Amino acid sequence: MTAYREHAERVCSEPDLRIEITRTGSAVVCSLAGDLHMDNEQQVRDALSQALDRGPGLLAVEMSAVTLFTCSSLDTLLTARRRADADGAVVVLAAPSPAVRRVLRITETAVFPVYPSLEQAVRHRRPSPRV
Numbered sequence: 001m002t003a004y005r006e007h008a009e010r011v012c013s014e015p016d017l018r019i020e021i022t023r024t025g026s027a028v029v030c031s032l033a034g035d036l037h038m039d040n041e042q043q044v045r046d047a048l049s050q051a052l053d054r055g056p057g058l059l060a061v062e063m064s065a066v067t068l069f070t071c072s073s074l075d076t077l078l079t080a081r082r083r084a085d086a087d088g089a090v091v092v093l094a095a096p097s098p099a100v101r102r103v104l105r106i107t108e109t110a111v112f113p114v115y116p117s118l119e120q121a122v123r124h125r126r127p128s129p130r131v
Contacts, residue, residue: 016040018065019047021054027122028056029094033065036073044073048080057089060121064095069103081111094121 017040018033030051036044051059061077063069081091092113096104104114115121 017043019044021047021051023054023056024060024118024122026056027058027060028052028054029060029062029118029122031062031065035068036066036076037068037070038072041072041076045076045079048076049083052080052083052087052089055087055089058122058124059084059089059091060094060115060118060124061091062094062118062121063100064097064118066097066100069097069099071103071107074103074107074109077112078109090124092121092124094118 016035018031020029020031022029022031028051030047032044032047048059048061059080061080077091077093084091090113092115093100094115095117096114103109104112113121113124115124
């Protein structure tokens with residue numbers, strides 16, 4: 001990546017879940033890898049909250065290495081999105097794995113901008129308000 005990137009902070013490293021939070025330019029990136037399910041939902045929720053505590057205008061959730069994504073995981077993302085909306089931030093999904101795309105498709109969840117790569121996601125721009 002050509003953009004400025006701070007040192008990654010490993011928030012969680014378990015056998016089935018890895019989470020890192022990084023600042024890339026003005027965006028904060030929360031990279032999720034492994035299995036996301038009800039048993040580790042609180043860790044993911046806490047990590048997304050920590051990422052939003054950094055006050056980004058954009059939170060990119062990088063999901064290329066997510067191997068299991070359940071409806072409770074989707075609820076966790078939706079909770080983060082509601083908080084981001086209240087804080088004036090945007091949540092985008094970067095490189096969602098086939099497991100993530102499947103749940104988004106089945107649930108017809110189209111509330112997140114989705115980008116094929118992290119590089120594209122961190123360049124997300126809000127549409128200009130209509131007058």
